[in-house]
Amino acid sequence: MNPKYRKTVIAGNWKMNLLPSQLKDYADALKELLGREHPCEAVLCVPALMAIPMLRYLRGSRVGLGVQDVSAEEGGAFTGEISAAQLKDAGVKYVIVGHSERRAYHGETDELIGRKLRRVLEAGMTPILCVGETLSQRDAGAETDVVRTQLKLALAGLDAAAMRKTVVAYEPVWAIGTGRTAAPAQAQDMCREIRAAIRESYDARTARAVTVQYGGSMNPANAAELLAQPDVDGGLIGGASLDPKKFYQIVEAAKI
Numbered sequence: 566m567n568p569k570y571r572k573t574v575i576a577g578n579w580k581m582n583l584l585p586s587q588l589k590d591y592a593d594a595l596k597e598l599l600g601r602e603h604p605c606e607a608v609l610c611v612p613a614l615m616a617i618p619m620l621r622y623l624r625g626s627r628v629g630l631g632v633q634d635v636s637a638e639e640g641g642a643f644t645g646e647i648s649a650a651q652l653k654d655a656g657v658k659y660v661i662v663g664h665s666e667r668r669a670y671h672g673e674t675d676e677l678i679g680r681k682l683r684r685v686l687e688a689g690m691t692p693i694l695c696v697g698e699t700l701s702q703r704d705a706g707a708e709t710d711v712v713r714t715q716l717k718l719a720l721a722g723l724d725a726a727a728m729r730k731t732v733v734a735y736e737p738v739w740a741i742g743t744g745r746t747a748a749p750a751q752a753q754d755m756c757r758e759i760r761a762a763i764r765e766s767y768d769a770r771t772a773r774a775v776t777v778q779y780g781g782s783m784n785p786a787n788a789a790e791l792l793a794q795p796d797v798d799g800g801l802i803g804g805a806s807l808d809p810k811k812f813y814q815i816v817e818a819a820k821i
């Protein structure tokens with residue numbers, strides 16, 4: 566718990582990068598850098614195929630393991646899919662749902678994302694729900710409406726206890742993989758807005774407890790300033806998480 570009364574979570578999102586044969590070197594390097602104590606929760610969301618070997622390589626560290634997607638179905642005849650129960654049984658703790666790349670390239674709707682989020686919670690894992698506007702939506706001044714609608718639809722009917730177990734990641738699409746990071750004030754404004762939306766739908770205690778991350782071109786040079794914002798409780802890191810040294814430096818930047 567930080568002074569904000571909620572967990573700071575730095576999560577790497579490897580996307581479709583790195584190979585199984587590279588896991589051990591990555592894990593060894595990260596363990597060496599991080600040691601046993603770090604100032605916040607560190608999580609790596611790897612391709613699902615790599616979850617089991619990576620867990621083994623990370624043994625002896627406090628790094629949590631996550632993946633980047635899950636099926637909305639419980640189990641059975643769904644070729645190519647992976648269920649929440651399978652991920653949980655493998656030792657996975659975090660699951661990203663609703664990443665903008667899945668929304669854009671796989672046609673994921675807020676309704677589908679909401680079903681995935683429930684599966685993750687029911688299985689006893691932590692969902693990282695991604696929300697965020699495109700550049701044209703921001704240029705049109707619609708970013709707040711877009712993010713509020715994404716939240717409302719994905720979280721519909723979720724009770725307060727489940728909400729408190731959910732991590733929300735604000736990821737403006739124009740900042741993802743572009744090297745164009747949101748200004749700290751922009752990240753703060755939207756993370757505060759997300760917390761306000763949670764307060765309106767639930768209560769002040771729930772809003773205070775939810776971890777709200779920023780994601781989009783976060784790197785060792787800009788992390789400290791972003792993470793110092795009062796409503797920014799961590800980061801979802803793509804490109805920079807592929808390098809254990811950079812990922813470590815961002816985890817260290819969460820020191821407050």
Ligand code: PGA
Pocket residue numbers: 578736740741742743744780781782783801802803804805
């Ligand atoms: P990026 O990706 O850090 O490479 O911009 C962030 C994300 O997509 O989660």
